[in-house]
Amino acid sequence: MALGAALLAGGAAAGAQTPGAYRSEEPTAEIVISATRQNDEVITARVVASMHDDPYLLSDHITVVTEGGIVHVRGVVTDVTDLYRALQLARRIAGSRRVRNELELITDVECHD
Amino acid sequence: MQGAIGLGDTYIGLRNHVWGQIKFGEMYMPYKTSTDRLNPFAGQLGNYSTIMGNTGGDNRVEFGTRMDHAIVYDSPNWSGFSFDLAYSLGQNPDPNNNITSLGSTDCSGGNTPGSGNLFLNCDDGGFNNAYSGDLKFEMGGLYLTAAYELHQNVNRSSDGVGANNPIYGYYAGLGNGVSPLLDWADYNAYFAEYPGAAVAGSPEYSTAYDMGNEWAMKFGGQYHFDFGLTISVLYEDMHRDLPAIMEFQNERQRTGDWVSIDYVFPNGKDRIAAGWAHAGASVGDPGGQHNFNPNGIGDNEANMYTLAWWHKLDKQLTWYADLADTANDGNAHYDIGAGGHGIKTDCHDATHPLFIDYSSAGPTTWGGCHELGISTGLNFKF
Secondary structure, three states: OHHHHHHHHHHHHHHHHOHHHHHHHOOOHHHHHHHHHHHHHHHHHHHHHHHHHOOOOOOOOEEEEEEOOEEEEEEEEOOHHHHHHHHHHHHHHHOOOOEEEEEEEOOHHHHHO | OOOOOOOOOEEEEEEEOOOEEEEEEEEEOHHHHOOHHHOOOOOOOOOHHHOOOOOOOOOOOHHHOEEEEEEEEEOOOEOOEEEEEEEEOOOOOOOOOOOOOOOOOOOHHHOOOOOOOOOOOOOOOEOOOEEEEEEEEEEOOEEEEEEEEEEEEEEOHHHHOOOOOHHHHHHHHHOOOEOOOOEHHHHHHHHHHOOOOHHHHOOOOOOOOOEEEEEEEEEEEEEEOOOOEEEEEEEEEEEEOOOHHHHHHOOOOEEEEEEEEEEEOOOOOEEEEEEEEEEOOOOOOOOOOOOOOOOOOOOOOEEEEEEEEEEEOOOOEEEEEEEEEEEEOOOOOOOOOEOOEOOOOOOEOOOOOOOOOOOOOOOOEOOOOEEEEEEEEEEEOO
């Protein structure tokens, strides 16, 4: 999204100088989507890395997918501490982007009794 | 199943993301699983199952037990809504459900044969078919659920005190004052002390009297706040359908309440939780069985308070400290253990005093006890 915004800003600046050239320098939809996808992958990689590097979060069964700037945190956690920590890390990296909690919390009683 | 490894839910089934999943085997019912997430103290002292779903306060959870021969359907999630339905085939060849079901080693409901006052019988809660279901809604941090469960023809003959039970009559007729089931010295001394106890007024023994459907419904809610706080509430209403003549001993019909708060610290490694469970008064009480109190029927409410702290030492290892305190009224004997799972006390002691429990010769159960327990340990998740 950030890269896409930068391309759009560049096009607007060029348009201010030569109105006739504005349309031709506006990035195509394909470029914007491609930039967004690239940025999604960067966000996903950063969230996954932060979860992996966290000394307390058991993230073996957590999956992160970013689509259209929305960060989806999926998978299974067995501890509510891990649930909150995973979302906390995702939100910290996502910044103003949305983070959707799609985690399933499986409590101890289901595991042990 | 207590403390065993490898005896958890066992089933086979089919699953599809469009139509959900269907399972066949031995497993927990939707009534229980729908509110597992409201219980931060699962498997520890102060587990809400000590009171919630546990009709009489004994060491089992009638409305929270694993069922044999069960068929369970779990629906997919439709915009936050989902439901689960279950049916457990009774398979009990005895019309009074007084023996174990075919293919089962335990009585229906998880009780052990002989838990009541009759040798090897399932007269302390054996039942036939069971039905269970729930409706759930989850959106963002909000979770709401309603659940219902029915047990058909539950045999509670052992709550009938047995003074007029043919088996008791047989042993009494021997006249030798000794039996593997009864200590007649205690029994007679008890009557001398409490001639007005319910045992003396029991109607003549009849399975027709003490067979009845038991059902329960509950409504629960939970909210996760983004800053780490979780609040859970649960209300439960349990019933036993009996003729009016038997209501005096109906300790299985009451309400229950549960509230818990759970906070995860921003450091991602510490968590604390507090809970309160309340058992409402039942409509009757088998006074004289093991928890007689001259204060009479209704003096059998209980409150349980739980505090716990978890501290993660690394990704998989967590240390915990847990405290539970249960205050029983004179006729109540709720535990601090996990209602049949893990440590249990059930107000038992190692003595065999007079006037307390004439129906067994072992450690006896006291009504009105005040139990306090502390537990600490390590939990490693593989």
